[in-house]
Amino acid sequence: MKIDPKSSADLSAQIAKAIRDSIIAGDLIVDERLPSEAELAEQFDVSRSTVREALKRLAAQSLIRTQRGAFGGAFVNRLSYPDAYGQQITTSTLLLSMNSVSFDTACEARYALERACAPLSADRRSADHLATMRAEIFRQQQPGLTDEAFCASDVAFHRALVDGADNPVLSYQLAGAVEAMQPLMNMITFTARSREEIVALHTRIADAIEARDGAAASAGLSQLEHYTIELARSVMAKRASREAS
Amino acid sequence: MKIDPKSSADLSAQIAKAIRDSIIAGDLIVDERLPSEAELAEQFDVSRSTVREALKRLAAQSLIRTQRGAFGGAFVNRLSYPDAYGQQITTSTLLLSMNSVSFDTACEARYALERACAPLSADRRSADHLATMRAEIFRQQQPGLTDEAFCASDVAFHRALVDGADNPVLSYQLAGAVEAMQPLMNMITFTARSREEIVALHTRIADAIEARDGAAASAGLSQLEHYTIELARSVMAKRASREAS
DNA sequence: GACTTTTAAATGTCTGACAAATAAAAATTC
DNA sequence: GAATTTTTATTTGTCAGACATTTAAAAGTC
Structure with missing residues (x-):
């Protein structure tokens, strides 16, 4: 030294x-x-x-x-998983907010990473993970739910999916993607999105995880990605036309 | 405040x-x-x-x-990608070294994440990315190469594969997996591994990327994962038997 | 106008001091 | 002798004040 x-x-x-x-x-x-x-x-x-x-x-x-x-x-200090999660989330949040990352780029990365977890989660998820996913879907259907609570439930749903893979290293790596990017996406799209549509897609994913069908879960995530990107496009287009007028 | x-x-x-x-x-x-x-x-x-x-x-x-x-x-400060990479790598390295993560767990996470990049990289990789992969394979075949240089070349190969996806957010997320876990794996297996075998698998992956065949690239990565895990098992077994005698 | 010098503002570093916390050691009490 | 209380030493947390160093703007000079 x-x-x-x-x-x-x-x-x-x-x-x-x-x-x-x-x-x-x-x-x-x-x-x-x-x-x-x-x-x-x-x-x-x-x-x-x-x-x-x-x-x-x-x-x-x-x-x-x-x-x-x-x-x-x-x-x-022994670097604990919660500490590492926290740093990962802070770094990811700042990186995204300070570097004018396009929505498509962030969205693509986020779903590509989550799809990597899907087959493992389908194989190994416990009843508890599945129950959490179902419970969050149920919560997302409640009419009085605020946008903030819906976003939090959305994050919790995906978190359960990722944790179902039962690989703490993978959960740590995904923390940034789920907890930093998902809220960012929600912020852009929450005005326009259809909760029914999202609940339907979440249900499809949960069904696939329940059936231990990793490929179907991946496909469900791809559909969710597609829906999110299209939604963002329409929001952007609407904004652009409003600014033009 | x-x-x-x-x-x-x-x-x-x-x-x-x-x-x-x-x-x-x-x-x-x-x-x-x-x-x-x-x-x-x-x-x-x-x-x-x-x-x-x-x-x-x-x-x-x-x-x-x-x-x-x-x-x-x-x-x-604008958090730059290199800064974020560095923090990601430091955190990942410490998390792994301080929490007795099993080799299988780290290996599984690392290859699951990299497979997530493979289809995107096959689609979008530039000639430059492919050339880097080929050059690193060539370097890995040189007889006089030290173990350290082989490890560095291994990292560079995978880095090029990930960067081929042309998604900086994904590259950032993968930095921890590739730059922190790969060296860890190399450290455990470098005594036993066959460079010929690894070069053959790298070549298969590069061929798939060249052919824009994402599925084949993913399959190649799975083979590499399988080879790495088997290698680690045999190294562990050898160690255990040596300690018993 | 171009160059040099001065100056003011800010961070970097040092010194010395005291407060607060804490666990070991010592003293006291029963 | 055991349990309790008090003392003490050590270490971090905070403060105040000083000086060094860097830097860019402002003033001065040719």
């Missing part, structure tokens, strides 16, 4: 990188305690404030956790 | 969250300048050090960038 004082980068960034590299390389293992801030300051020959800024950078990435008091300190 | 002084969380974490939420909500737009550290300190009624720690947290997530000097300051 050494730093280059004549580098252009901030000292705190260099120190954070050095510690991060040690964690990734396995030199610092999970739950291992880092030296105290004062000791790190001495080791790196910087002030305690600089060390603290470096540690905050690592904390922001959930790489370490800190504890106050005697025998406290900074500890290498 | 307000903070709760009686909350248990650190002030710097609360302030970071407040600013992060403003960025995600769109109250702070890309390239907008945040108030200076001194002004933020006054607004939040904390010291400048605390504000700085909050800003370092945001910088670690590439949400802001800072510039020194007059008319410098902290600016909302």
